[in-house]
Amino acid sequence: MRSEASVLHLDLDAFFAAVEQRDKPSLRGKPVVVGGTGGRGVVATASYEARAYGARSAMSSGEARRRCPPGTAFLGGRFAAYSLTSRVVMDLLRELSPLVEQVSVDEAYVDLAAGGHDLTTTGLTALAADLKARIHEATGGVRGSVGIASSKTLAKIGSELDKPDGLRVIAAGTELDVLHPLPVRSLPGVGPATGDRLSSVGVRTVADLHERSLTDLVALVGQAHGTGLFRLARADDERPVVPDREAKSVSAERTYATDLTDLGRLESELRWLADRVVARLQKDGTAGRTVTLKFRRYDFTTLTRSQTLPQPVDDARTIAEIARRLLAGIDRTGGVRLLGVGVSGLADYVQGDLFAEDDDLPDVDPGAEAPAEGDVVPDDPRPGPTATLWHPGQDVEHAQMGRGWVWGSGLGRVTVRFEGPRTPPGPVRTYATDDPDLSPADPPDWRTTAERLLR
DNA sequence: TCTGGGGTCCTAGGACCC
DNA sequence: TCTGGGGTCCTAGGACCC
Numbered sequence: 001m002r003s004e005a006s007v008l009h010l011d012l013d014a015f016f017a018a019v020e021q022r023d024k025p026s027l028r029g030k031p032v033v034v035g036g037t038g039g040r041g042v043v044a045t046a047s048y049e050a051r052a053y054g055a056r057s058a059m060s061s062g063e064a065r066r067r068c069p070p071g072t073a074f075l076g077g078r079f080a081a082y083s084l085t086s087r088v089v090m091d092l093l094r095e096l097s098p099l100v101e102q103v104s105v106d107e108a109y110v111d112l113a114a115g116g117h118d119l120t121t122t123g124l125t126a127l128a129a130d131l132k133a134r135i136h137e138a139t140g141g142v143r144g145s146v147g148i149a150s151s152k153t154l155a156k157i158g159s160e161l162d163k164p165d166g167l168r169v170i171a172a173g174t175e176l177d178v179l180h181p182l183p184v185r186s187l188p189g190v191g192p193a194t195g196d197r198l199s200s201v202g203v204r205t206v207a208d209l210h211e212r213s214l215t216d217l218v219a220l221v222g223q224a225h226g227t228g229l230f231r232l233a234r235a236d237d238e239r240p241v242v243p244d245r246e247a248k249s250v251s252a253e254r255t256y257a258t259d260l261t262d263l264g265r266l267e268s269e270l271r272w273l274a275d276r277v278v279a280r281l282q283k284d285g286t287a288g289r290t291v292t293l294k295f296r297r298y299d300f301t302t303l304t305r306s307q308t309l310p311q312p313v314d315d316a317r318t319i320a321e322i323a324r325r326l327l328a329g330i331d332r333t334g335g336v337r338l339l340g341v342g343v344s345g346l347a348d349y350v351q352g353d354l355f356a357e358d359d360d361l362p363d364v365d366p367g368a369e370a371p372a373e374g375d376v377v378p379d380d381p382r383p384g385p386t387a388t389l390w391h392p393g394q395d396v397e398h399a400q401m402g403r404g405w406v407w408g409s410g411l412g413r414v415t416v417r418f419e420g421p422r423t424p425p426g427p428v429r430t431y432a433t434d435d436p437d438l439s440p441a442d443p444p445d446w447r448t449t450a451e452r453l454l455r
Numbered sequence: 456t457c458t459g460g461g462g463t464c465c466t467a468g469g470a471c472c473c
Numbered sequence: 474t475c476t477g478g479g480g481t482c483c484t485a486g487g488a489c490c491c
Contacts, residue, residue: 045491
C-alpha cells in the first residue's frame with residue numbers, strides 16, 4: 001500500500017456488447033448478448049439493457065434467451081473488432097504512464113507515480129474524468145469505469161463501485177473505510193468456494209474478515225489464500241504494476257455440439273487443436289516442454305493428462321502425437337464433450353550448455369540401443385538434439401548437419417532441433433520422412449529429409 | 456438448450472537426490 | 474537394519490478471473 005493513491009484501474013463497461021452497439025446503431029439502447037450462440041453456448045458479455053432482464057456473463061445462452069425479451073440481439077462476437085478497440089484504449093493509457101499492465105482486452109492497471117501527475121484527490125479526479133472522456137471519444141462510444149487508489153486491489157475495487165461509467169478515487173488513509181462494509185465476495189480472489197467457506201464461519205463482510213486471525217484463515221483456505229485474505233482485510237497489497245508479462249502457457253480447447261465417440265474423429269480434433277496452439281506459439285516465437293490434454297466427459301467431469309519433454313516443442317505433429325498418446329490412456333465411455341490441448345513451461349531451456357566447448361562434447365554413440373515406440377530419447381549431454389522415435393526396432397541414427405543436430409529413426413519420422421553449439425536450443429520439430437513436401441526419397445530416408453530441412 | 460475459452464496460481468502427493 | 478529430512482521436479486486437480 002502506497003502513501004498516495006497512484007494506481008489506476010480501468011475496466012471497460014460491457015465491452016463486447018458496447019462495441020457491437022457502437023458499430024450497429026440499431027442495437028443502441030437495446031438488450032445485446034455476446035457469446036456462444038450454439039446449443040452449448042455461454043454468455044461472454046451482456047449489455048446493461050440485457051442485464052436488466054437478468055442476463056449475466058457465464059450464464060448459458062439458453063438461460064439468457066429465456067430471460068430476455070423478443071428483439072434481444074444474440075451475437076457470436078467479433079474478436080478482431082474488440083481487439084482493435086482495446087488497442088486504442090491501451091494506447092491512451094500509455095500516454096498517462098509508461099507502466100501499463102494490461103490484464104485482459106478490457107482491463108488494465110496504470111502506475112501513475114511513474115507519470116508525474118498531480119496525485120491529490122482533486123487532481124486524480126480530473127485526470128480520471130479526462131481519461132474517460134478521451135476513451136469515449138477515441139473509441140466512438142465505449143465507456144469505462146476507473147478506480148484510483150494506493151494499491152491494485154483497492155483500485156480494482158474502486159472501479160467496480162460506481163459501474164458503469166464509474167469514477168472513484170480512494171484517498172490514501174481511507175482504504176479501510178471503503179473496504180470493511182463490503183461483502184467478502186466482492187474481493188478479487190474470493191469466488192463461490194472461498195465465499196462459502198468464509199460464510200460457514202460467519203465471515204460475510206471484510207470487517208468480519210478483519211477480525212479473524214492469520215492462523216484461522218490459513219486453516220480455512222490454505223497458506224497462500226489465507227495470508228492473502230488476511231492482508232487484504234488490512235488493505236495491505238504491495239503488488240507492483242508489471243507491464244509486458246510473459247505468457248506461461250498456450251492452449252486451445254473446443255466443446256462439441258454433441259458428444260464425440262469416434263476415435264478417429266477425436267484424433268483429428270487433437271491435430272486441429274495442436275495446429276491452433278502452434279500457430280500462436282510460433283507467432284510468439286516460443287515453445288514449451290509440457291504438453292497437456294484436457295478431457296471433459298459427457299457428464300462434465302474433467303480430467304487433464306500431461307507429459308513433460310526434455311526439450312521445448314512447438315511443432316504440431318509432435319504435440320498432437322503426444323496428446324493422442326495421452327488420450328489413449330483415458331476411458332472414453334459415454335462420449336467426449338470437450339477436448340483441449342495446451343503447452344506450458346514455455347521457453348525455459350537451460351542456458352548452461354550454451355558455452356560448452358565443442359571439444360568437451362562426447363562422441364555420438366552409433367550403437368545406441370533402439371528405443372521402443374513412443375520413447376522419448378533423453379537429453380544428449382551436448383547442446384544437441386532430442387529425438388522422439390516413433391517406430392520400434394529401428395537403429396537410431398544421428399548426425400550433425402549444417403546448423404542443426406538431427407536424430408532419426410530409419411522410418412517414419414525425423415526429429416530435428418535447430419541449433420549450434422553456441423546457439424540457444426530451438427524447439428524440437430518432428431517431420432514425417434514420407435511427407436512428399438519434405439522428402440521425395442523412396443524408400444523414406446530421414447537423412448534426405450533432414451538435409452532438406454536444414455538447408 | 457446447463458455449464459465457453461483463454462488464462463493464472465496454488466496444493467498435494469510421489470519420485471528422486473543428497 | 475526401518476529410518477530422516479529437505480529440495481526439486483512432475484502430475485493432477487481445483488479455484489478463480491475476464
